[in-house]
Amino acid sequence: MNQLCLFSSGLELANLIVTSDLLQRSWKEISEILRHDHIHTNGLTPPSVSYKVYDNRPNEAVTVFSSLLNELTLLKAQYCNSNPLIITGHSLGGSIASLFTLWLLDSMSPNAKRPLCITFGSPLLGDKSFQQAISERPTWNLSFLHVVSNQDLFPQLFIAPCNSVADGFTSQTHLYKPFGIFLLCTESGCVCFEEPESTLELLKAMGSKFVGNQISQSSLCFTDYRVILENLKHRSIYRGISQLHGSIMDPLLAGITMQLTTIGVETQGDGGVLNSLTTNTAARAKNFLMRRRNVFDPNKKLNDRKVDMAYLEWYKKVAEEEGGYYDSYKNRQSGSRDEIKSREEIIKRHRILTQYWKRMVAEVKKMPQKEGASFQKRWLYAGTNYRRMVEPLDIADYYKKGHRDYITQGRSEHYILLEQWFNEDKLLGNAIERNRACSLTENSCFWAHVEEAVISCDLLKDGQSSPEDQRSSKENLIRFEGFMIDLIKNYAVSPEIFLPRSTFMKWWEMYSKIARRSVGSPLTDFMKKDYRNYA
Structure with missing residues (x-):
């Protein structure tokens, strides 16, 4: 077996960047701002930003960003997604540039051209969760290039460790974490690093000469990156393997x-x-x-999950004699040895599918709103088939344990989101009109409605429930009857619900005795005449 060979291209990338004039042009714009203390953009003149150091905490960047929100909103409105954009800033201004870039990225359409943010001597901005949220989106992470010189004290402000206590032991961690690509510069050359923990360690190593020195407002001297960049451009970065x-x-x-x-x-x-x-x-x-x-890629392992779904399809067919796969799964401890063994295999497939789709939904949920509002069609409809096939098995387990109110008390969030995204897709005009019964009941909570209707019948039948419970049960049964008629008219339930030993048919037997209608209802008429021909 050939071992995967990995390389590091940090030297080559750094060499490409410093010789491209991109950094020089960005610094030139910053120099103009520093020299004239103002900028003109289509008549807009935002105020210059002053800053102070408060207890080595970078939330000052957020405060300044908020104070400039009106001006930044106007700048954001002027940006056209089809045009390339470079956002740059120095020191605290670099933090403002990063926050503005994140704001743009979060509001952009998936196919828009991403802006590039270049900062010079900017301090670390966020904690581990902040860094992970960006690093997990490669297109976002690659939108940030942070230039840091070992001559610049300002980036060292927030890399000092803080004490944390876990299991009774005190250890040192770092509250603020890097994100994006860092171009680390010294008198001898420069390199690029992206891996966050290594970047943090190297920032500490580069700033070791500042250790022990008191960082104050007066010690934050201006670092001219023009000179640094010019020296790097004319320096040969390559060092021989010898x-x-x-x-x-x-x-x-x-x-x-x-x-x-x-x-x-x-x-x-x-x-x-x-x-x-x-x-x-x-x-x-x-x-x-x-x-x-x-x-993260929704394509990965999706084909393997098709195999798991095929097992459930097979189980659905062979379980018809037991009242359908819902009731067979709910009563899975009974039956022959082979039947019990088959159900154990289904339990395993059930677990694998649920783990996969929970992870899938969690990943999509963390994505930016524009990119993660729903899956692409292939995965959205695969998730819908999974929900309609597997959620009834969760419902069977839930009511087998004697619980109530599955929809409000027991339903997993990943089912809720899969259903929400599917419904949003239908609103875009992708709804399907049926003229024959579907193989999987469209409402994946159908069996929860049936179980609640059974409970309502039991409450009315025993004659010992309170008048309030009896009234509530009658109202619930009337609603369920209307719910059933809508599903039947739209061919939205599977014919298997009408199998002789199904929970639905048990409910109907109970309900028809309790209701004793003198005038037939639509559901009564259907169950007397048509349900055997429903397909």
Whole structure:
């Protein structure tokens, strides 16, 4: 078996960026703002932004962003999704640029051109959850390029560790986490890193000369990135393989070693052995690249789930003699040894399908509103078939345990969202009109309605329930009868609900005795004449 070979292209990417003039042009615009302390955009003149350092906490960026919301809203309205856009900022202005870019990304259509945000000397902005929410969306994460020099103190403001307590032990963690791509610059060269934990470690290593120094307003001297960028542009980044330790055969580890050497980070310990920072950075890079290969894709494993659904389809057919697959599953502890064994296989398939679709829905739910409001059609309708096939099995388990009110008390959120997204798709004109009965009942909560109707009949039959419960039960049965007629008229229920041993037929036998209608209702007429021909 061939082993997957991984490489690190941080040096090549950094070289491409610094020689493209993209950074120089961005810094030139910032320099103009700094020089004139104002900007003119279609007659708009937002005020210059002043800042102070408050207890080393970056929520000042959010405060400034909020104070400029009116001006930024006008700028946002002027942006056309079809035009390329570069958003840039320096120091705290870089944080404002990042927040503005995120605001744009969240409101953009999936096919729009993504803006590029370039920051210079910007401090870390958010916590781990904030970083993960962006990193899990590769198109978002790649929209941010953060340029950081080891001569700049400002990016070091929020990388100091804080104490956390877990299981009685105190450890040090970092509240603020990096996201996007970081171009790390030193006098000896520059490299690009994207993996968050390694980026954080390297930011700490680059800022080690500041450790122990008191960071104050007066110590935050201006760093001119123009000079830094010009020096990098004229410097040869490539360092030959001969500079690496002779025993490094892994191309990824070799690439990481070259990158760290380029920015002046020590890669070897005693005896010429690679130190923990080097090996840990390489290990995290490998995990990051592997996760990137397995980034969320609804296509993955969908074909395998079709096999699981085929098992349930088979079970649905063979369970007809037991009143249908709903009742067979609900009473699965009875029957022959082979029947019980078959149901155990269905339980396994049920579990696999539910785990898959719960994860699928959770991933889509985390996506931006424009991108994750619903699946593409293939997966949306696969999820709908899953919901209609599998949710009745959950309902069977729920009522077998003696519970009530499944729809309001027991229904899983992933079913609710799958149904919501399907209904939204129908509103777009994708509804299907039927002229024959469907193979799967469209309302996946149908059997919960039936079970509640059975409970209402029981309450009326025993004669011991309170007048209020009796009135409520009668109203529930009248509503259910109307509900059934609508489903039948629209061919929205499967013919299997009319199998002789089904819970629905048991309900009808009870209800027809309790109702004792002198005048036939639509459901009564249907059950007397037509239900055997329903198909």
